[in-house]
Amino acid sequence: MTVSRISTTEPRKEHRFLVNEAVARLALRTAGTYLPLDRDDRPYQWSTTTYCDTADWKVLRAEKTGHATQLRLREYHRTRPNEAFVGETLFLEMKDDRPELGMKERYVVPTNDVMAYLRGDKKIEAAEDSLIPHMTALVKAGVRPVVVTQYNRIAYSSPDGTVRITADHNLMYLAIPWQANTDDAIPCRIGPVIEREPGVIIEVKWFDDLPHWADELYSYIRDHMVNERPSKYVVAMRHLLGDQELIA
Amino acid sequence: MTLPQINPVKPPTNVVVVEDDPASADVLQRRLQANGMLVSVGRDGSEGLALVKKIVPDLVLLDVMLPDTDGYDVCLRIKSDGNTAHIPVIFLSARGEVVDKVRGLSCGAADYVTKPWNAAELLARIDAVLAQARSARAPRLERPTVRPARQRPTVALALSDGARRHRAQTLLASSFDVIEEGGQPADLVLVDAGGMVPEELADDETAVLEIVGDGVAPGPEAARLDESLVRDAGLLVRERRINRDLDAAADALITLATALESHDRSTMGHSERVAARAVAIAQVLGLDEQAIRTIRLGALLRDIGNAKLPPALVQRHGELTPAERELVASHPIHGEQILRGLQPLRAILPIVRWHHERLDGKGYPDALRAEQLPLEVRVVTVADRFEALLVDRADRARVSEPQAVRILQSAVAQGELDPAVVAALAAQVRSMEAAR
The missing domain is CATH 1.10.3210.10 (Hypothetical protein af1432)
Structure with missing residues (x-):
């Protein structure tokens, strides 16, 4: 099986909010009035995302400066698995995370090759303006899986992809035992739940300007949110490491 | 020889119902009790979870809308705990939209029944879910009993056919004492291929040897009913004894380490x-x-x-x-x-x-x-x-x-x-x- 790039680099705005169930239901009803369910996301399927970082936490340190490139491995399941890397293929994703502008690339790779990519034995060919050089730098620094998130997502997305509104229920952060980047580490047992979100995470992502209805919904969510959230990786690591001032 | 029979009286099914509406909980409780089940009721998510952890029931019936949390959250907590993850959960909810059902099943529930429920249908679903859960699990063993030290190992013959039992007894008589009555675990139990081991004859230390037919190749814990049986049975029991002796040796070392400490x-x-x-x-x-x-x-x-x-x-x-x-x-x-x-x-x-x-x-x-x-x-x-x-x-x-x-x-x-x-x-x- 060959690696295939299925999403091009896409600068877009992205905001995340923690809201209660009532606000989430209203937001989803509104989104559902204007947008179709995303055809690629089965409603409430489980997303398992394994985030990678180096032994000296290069990605986390970069997140604290406001600009990081995350390297993560994403899988989708009908029921929640206890292991990561269980399907035939998964999405290897690079996400350039900035406050107002995000870029993301994802590649379908055979699951059995994941550790070879993390070791640097296999490489993805870089297209122009690709995030691959960021991944290469992380691989050289010894990147490995460090934490996992799992949640049920329902996603509404405009047909042209310019607006996407998602709600993540049952979001939990899980530890993953330090794995050698060897092929034997597949599948990889996920560790204990380190924290669970009490509410629903709504994400609003868009290019250019939001349409009027979405702008109003966005304002409503902001007015009724519990709080605005940093990336799931940052929250996960906060729970994993405690309030560490050591990583600055 | 009379073989001990497996106790035909099944233990009652333990059910935890998590339901905040007292009237609904009462109706459900009566209906389940009338069908021989032991029912405990939790009035909210926290109480329900505490009951599940304490009782470790055979089944949980879970309402979706609860005063302190929602049923999805409770279900996930049950499924995230290694001690309770095996317990099947059935959602009982007035929320009957497809997305609600999908979400419930995504959380690991075995079934989703919408209210108002029909008693016959609910009981049929409970039976189906329990049957599935039981078939997926290994039988629970009783608490292990302390065995008296013996010179000769003991064997119990849980073979269905009288002639095969007699043949096995003849083959093993030179090396084993045959247990003819139940009530104490044996060192070795012989069973038919794919057969069940009577609980009262086995504990954690019992070796089990399946007797396979002539055309089947015996594996590490299977043997044929011929002259090779004595050797295979003896090896298996010796292996178990060595493991027990190793435990004793390790205990001695631990005693030494503790003494040093x-x-x-x-x-x-x-x-x-x-x-x-x-x-x-x-x-x-x-x-x-x-x-x-x-x-x-x-x-x-x-x-x-x-x-x-x-x-x-x-x-x-x-x-x-x-x-x-x-x-x-x-x-x-x-x-x-x-x-x-x-x-x-x-x-x-x-x-x-x-x-x-x-x-x-x-x-x-x-x-x-x-x-x-x-x-x-x-x-x-x-x-x-x-x-x-x-x-x-x-x-x-x-x-x-x-x-x-x-x-x-x-x-x-x-x-x-x-x-x-x-x-x-x-x-x-x-x-x-x-x-x-």
């Missing part, structure tokens, strides 16, 4: 505490029984190498000279040397040698890095460091458990310890605090 008042009981903590962490991590056994034994014997150091040095409380530090740092190597000759304790040698290693390669004695350290070693390292923080030492005062967790999280941030193992420790400490 007792000379140093500051560490008395430390190994037991480390072992208990390491086992608790391993359980949170979901490690299998074999790994947990290795971890416990390794934690108990990890410092046995101190026996080769000068007693005055081991008991020293003040600051050590560099030469003395080097000597103390050699105890993992001595420990491995002491135990190396005991082949069956091979599995714990990495723990004994490497429990002072760090993921960043700055530990001792071999300065190994993370990828070279087995998970079992990392578990014992974390338990050892955690327990050490909870007691006063000459150079520092003890800290509370939450403070100790924070200190170990700092060590994770510095790249010394495994994040998942420390996360498991934190979860275990939180869980113990919540239970107090």
Whole structure:
């Protein structure tokens, strides 16, 4: 099986909010009035995302400066698995995370090759303006899986992809035992739940300007949110490491 | 000969109902009780979860809309706990939209029934879910009984055919005592291929040998009903006895290690505490029984190498000279040397040698890095460091458990310890605090 790039680099705005169930239901009803369910996301399927970082936490340190490139491995399941890397293929994703502008690339790779990519034995060919050089730098620094998130997502997305509104229920952060980047580490047992979100995470992502209805919904969510959230990786690591001032 | 019969009286089905509406709960409870089930009712998510953890029921019936949380959350918590994950959950909810059902099933529920429920349909679904759950699980064994020491091993013949029983008895009579009545576990039980073992004839130490037909190749725990049976049965029982003897040998070593430790008042009981903590962490991590056994034994014997150091040095409380530090740092190597000759304790040698290693390669004695350290070693390292923080030492005062967790999280941030193992420790400490 060959690696295939299925999403091009896409600068877009992205905001995340923690809201209660009532606000989430209203937001989803509104989104559902204007947008179709995303055809690629089965409603409430489980997303398992394994985030990678180096032994000296290069990605986390970069997140604290406001600009990081995350390297993560994403899988989708009908029921929640206890292991990561269980399907035939998964999405290897690079996400350039900035406050107002995000870029993301994802590649379908055979699951059995994941550790070879993390070791640097296999490489993805870089297209122009690709995030691959960021991944290469992380691989050289010894990147490995460090934490996992799992949640049920329902996603509404405009047909042209310019607006996407998602709600993540049952979001939990899980530890993953330090794995050698060897092929034997597949599948990889996920560790204990380190924290669970009490509410629903709504994400609003868009290019250019939001349409009027979405702008109003966005304002409503902001007015009724519990709080605005940093990336799931940052929250996960906060729970994993405690309030560490050591990583600055 | 009369074979003991399996007790035909099934234990009642234990059900926990989590339902906040008293009238609905009452109707449901009566209906289930009328069908021979033992029912406990939780009025909200917290109460329901507490009941599930306490009772470990056969089934949970769960409302979606609860006063303190929602049923999805309760279901996920049940499914996230290793002790309760196997319990099937059926949602009972007035929310009947497809997305609600999909969400419920995504959370790990076995079924989703919409209210108002029909009693016949609900009971049929409960039966189906229970049947599926039971078939997926190994039968529960009774608490093991202490057996009297015997010269000759015992065998029970749970074979359905009288002629086969007689043949087996004749073949084994020279080496085994045949148990003819139930009531005590045997060293060996012979069963038909694919047959069940009567619970009253077996415990955790019983070996089971399947008798296969002539055309079938016997495996490691299967044999033919011919002259080779005596040899196969004897080997299997001897293997079990050797394992028991090894346990006894390990116990003797633990006694020795504990005796050594007792000379140093500051560490008395430390190994037991480390072992208990390491086992608790391993359980949170979901490690299998074999790994947990290795971890416990390794934690108990990890410092046995101190026996080769000068007693005055081991008991020293003040600051050590560099030469003395080097000597103390050699105890993992001595420990491995002491135990190396005991082949069956091979599995714990990495723990004994490497429990002072760090993921960043700055530990001792071999300065190994993370990828070279087995998970079992990392578990014992974390338990050892955690327990050490909870007691006063000459150079520092003890800290509370939450403070100790924070200190170990700092060590994770510095790249010394495994994040998942420390996360498991934190979860275990939180869980113990919540239970107090």
